[in-house]
Amino acid sequence: MSELLNQLWTPELQAALTVVVVLLVVLYLLSIVWVVRDAYLRGSYWYVWAIVALVPFVGVVAYCLLRPPLLQIDRDEQELEIALKQRQLMQYGECANCGYPVESDYVLCPSCHQRLKNLCPVCNHALEPAWTVCPYCATPVSVASRGRRGTAAQGRQARPQQGAPAQRTR
Template identity: 40%
Template sequence: MIAETFFDSSTWVLTRNLTGFLVVVFWLTTAFWVYKDARRRIDDPWLAGMAAVLGLVPPFVGPIVYLFLRPPDSIEERRDRDLDNRALEDRLAERGLRCPVCRGHVDTSYVVCPVCSTRLKQACGSCGAPLEAIWQACPYCAEPVPAAAAPGEELLQPLRNRPTT
């Protein structure tokens, strides 16, 4: 009657308490990681709060779900990329060239419009460099430019560069 089963033993109680403690610590650690990661990636405080709650409940499953749903890059990375894009836009805007079809900013070095893929210039048949309409030879590789593009295949030129003939 006094036979102690394993589950009554103090070893079992200690093991159970220790395991429970470690699980709780691990749970809080994952939740805290989600909270920190969400603050770094999510701009909207409400959404970030939702992510933090998701990190807490359901335990362990929440953080895994969060991993699948989180934004791929941090707020800082997005801001840097926006600044880069804006700087490029500004540089192109300074030159004042625009695609005649979509009015997107283009550069004199572009063969096609990157926005709508309209062909802006003829490319050198030998080295692929963009050629101005009046050039008789490619200045980069000395390849003579064919007299004219195939009939009916008139190339669209940026407005400022369009030949006035």
């Protein structure tokens, strides 16, 4: 038996096995480095994953199964995109009456016809409710004319709405 083993255990086989073992050790060490680096980039506890990765093969497989899905930089970019979209949505307002999204220059809500802004009696530009003068033509806007234009518009829109429920009940 030992003669057979001596015949098989040639210097070439010994060199080949040494190369295979060295490659496996290098691969094992590189997998630990990869786990640590990847865990750090994903914002995870890299030192905990380094200890887990010390368990040969099982540690790396466990990390691959349990690692966070996004890199930290991708997560930050995603949060910035969400914040940007929220800011873009905030450029549009909401109707205080029905909650329908309205643009900043709308005078009436397209859904419920609620007056959102007043109109200048001279140039017909949209005015914010708190303004006392038109910034486009410098016409003073009195409280009475703001209220009168608002009630006139509300009266115009109140008539069709009063007739609409009567038609629905028939």
